[in-house]
Amino acid sequence: MSTPGLPISELLSLLNSGKLTAVDLTQACLDQISRQDARVGAFLSVDPAASLEQARQIDKRRARGETLGLLAGLPVAIKDVICQKGTVTTCASRMLEKFVAPYDAHVIEKLRKADAVLLGKTNMDEFAMGSSTENSAYQVTRNPWDLERTPGGSSGGSAAAVAAQMVPLSLGSDTGGSIRQPAGLCSVVGLKPTYGRVSRYGLIAYASSLDQIGPFAQDVRGTALLLEAIAGADSRDSTSVPKDVPRYSQTLEQPLQGLRIGVAREHFAPGLDPEVERSVREALRVYESLGATLQEISLPHQKYAVAVYYIVAPSEASSNLARYDGVHYGHRAAQFDSMVEMYSASRGEGFGSEVKRRIMLGTYALSAGYYDAYYLKALKVRRLIRNDFDAAFQQVDLIATPVNPTPAFKIGELVNDPLAMYLSDIYTISANLAGIPGISVQAGFSSGGLPLGLQLLAAPFEEERLLRAARMLERETEWHRRRAPLAG
Ligand code: GLN
Numbered sequence: 001m002s003t004p005g006l007p008i009s010e011l012l013s014l015l016n017s018g019k020l021t022a023v024d025l026t027q028a029c030l031d032q033i034s035r036q037d038a039r040v041g042a043f044l045s046v047d048p049a050a051s052l053e054q055a056r057q058i059d060k061r062r063a064r065g066e067t068l069g070l071l072a073g074l075p076v077a078i079k080d081v082i083c084q085k086g087t088v089t090t091c092a093s094r095m096l097e098k099f100v101a102p103y104d105a106h107v108i109e110k111l112r113k114a115d116a117v118l119l120g121k122t123n124m125d126e127f128a129m130g131s132s133t134e135n136s137a138y139q140v141t142r143n144p145w146d147l148e149r150t151p152g153g154s155s156g157g158s159a160a161a162v163a164a165q166m167v168p169l170s171l172g173s174d175t176g177g178s179i180r181q182p183a184g185l186c187s188v189v190g191l192k193p194t195y196g197r198v199s200r201y202g203l204i205a206y207a208s209s210l211d212q213i214g215p216f217a218q219d220v221r222g223t224a225l226l227l228e229a230i231a232g233a234d235s236r237d238s239t240s241v242p243k244d245v246p247r248y249s250q251t252l253e254q255p256l257q258g259l260r261i262g263v264a265r266e267h268f269a270p271g272l273d274p275e276v277e278r279s280v281r282e283a284l285r286v287y288e289s290l291g292a293t294l295q296e297i298s299l300p301h302q303k304y305a306v307a308v309y310y311i312v313a314p315s316e317a318s319s320n321l322a323r324y325d326g327v328h329y330g331h332r333a334a335q336f337d338s339m340v341e342m343y344s345a346s347r348g349e350g351f352g353s354e355v356k357r358r359i360m361l362g363t364y365a366l367s368a369g370y371y372d373a374y375y376l377k378a379l380k381v382r383r384l385i386r387n388d389f390d391a392a393f394q395q396v397d398l399i400a401t402p403v404n405p406t407p408a409f410k411i412g413e414l415v416n417d418p419l420a421m422y423l424s425d426i427y428t429i430s431a432n433l434a435g436i437p438g439i440s441v442q443a444g445f446s447s448g449g450l451p452l453g454l455q456l457l458a459a460p461f462e463e464e465r466l467l468r469a470a471r472m473l474e475r476e477t478e479w480h481r482r483r484a485p486l487a488g
Contacts, residue, residue: 022062029166040142040161042158046120076117080092080124083108108202110230127206128175129355155170162188163186163187164484180192180440189440190223207317218480224467246463264399265298266302306429314361325346333348400456407450438456
């Protein structure tokens with residue numbers, strides 16, 4: 001196993017005892033990146049000198065006996081949708097190929113305060129639109145468990161970087177499943193926080209009422225620590241909620257007593273791979289053996305989630321992406337004869353085809369005459385989806401579902417079938433529409449050796465419960481200890 005693939009608690013104790021320096025660990029990450037990333041394609045940019053310098057400063061302060069932050073010396077990779085001052089932040093788009101972020105996102109400020117080492121920017125679907133990371137304008141990311149397959153998306157680079165032991169922790173963003181889906185497909189843990197738990201300041205917007213930044217890690221402890229480090233209100237994001245951040249990492253080992261887990265018929269719909277279903281049922285049996293009770297619940301509007309999402313998200317995207325006009329921001333075409341041509345050529349050249357499809361869908365749904373029929377209707381159904389969850393959480397503490405309907409699919413398999421691609425988020429999207437938190441935790445492997453995940457959902461601001469429940473499963477199973485078959 002390469003050093004960055006060690007369990008987080010082990011890495012922290014090695015760092016705290018001085019047996020491993022932040023520089024050693026950062027160097028081990030950089031070495032693994034040079035060994036593996038030509039094949040995996042997780043990173044869009046790495047600045048070894050800058051990362052090693054941050055690590056050196058942390059080591060120096062530790063040597064002086066200073067009290068360090070929560071993540072002292074742990075490297076974190078950042079999805080390239082998050083602004084980190086002085087680094088190119090492309091969103092995996094030609095549109096932002098030359099955009100150097102002039103400021104730090106709130107989460108980056110938080111990571112600096114927590115004494116993390118910022119290790120580099122990871123690949124993603126362009127503007128976070130996609131489920132396979134194939135929509136990146138720059139490169140394909142491969143699943144470390146099977147290089148012929150996708151790592152999922154849109155945060156595929158962040159998930160693959162952790163799964164390939166290139167970095168112990170990473171950040172992603174989740175608008176409809178982009179943290180949980182790749183986490184499930186790569187056998188890492190990923191958490192989408194409650195809407196408002198983490199500031200979106202400095203996160204390049206896709207669909208602002210759905211977007212949240214969240215952590216990836218090899219294990220639940222890493223996920224808890226990283227969430228603890230980045231969560232909290234921020235006056236620059238008016239939707240961030242001024243609520244205290246629990247010490248997630250401190251309560252993690254306390255099992256939940258009398259846990260009631262909801263299981264909804266709607267989450268075991270036709271199209272669900274039998275091996276995925278089996279792994280979810282097995283995980284549920286583990287919970288039962290730990291004293292949890294299973295309760296059948298109903299989420300009658302779940303079946304509309306994908307349809308509602310593909311009205312709401314593109315509508316918001318069409319508005320958010322209007323700013324990329326070659327004047328205010330982004331790529332400007334070299335050749336044009338009029339102002340209108342300058343706009344259309346700049347946008348035509350700067351955006352990839354999936355982004356254009358979303359802009360067209362959204363513009364259509366928002367246009368006069370269609371607004372009421374599509375956008376307004378979708379907002380009403382969105383409310384019903386939230387109401388279903390509110391009612392369910394009156395009866396149960398958590399809801400357990402598959403993360404993905406199938407194990408990782410092959411690169412190229414779904415790119416020409418947008419609807420099939422959209423359906424890969426069928427079990428993750430409703431949490432974004434409802435604003436509730438969700439976690440993806442390892443739940444086994446298919447007969448072909450591909451990772452399978454379990455999703456747990458909870459009521460708003462119940463991340464602590466999600467993490468403790470995920471830890472209960474992790475303690476009873478060995479899945480999280482397996483590492484992708486790449487040379488260490
Ligand atoms: N796959 C979904 C989409 O394409 C979700 C992406 C995300 O969560 N950013 O929009």
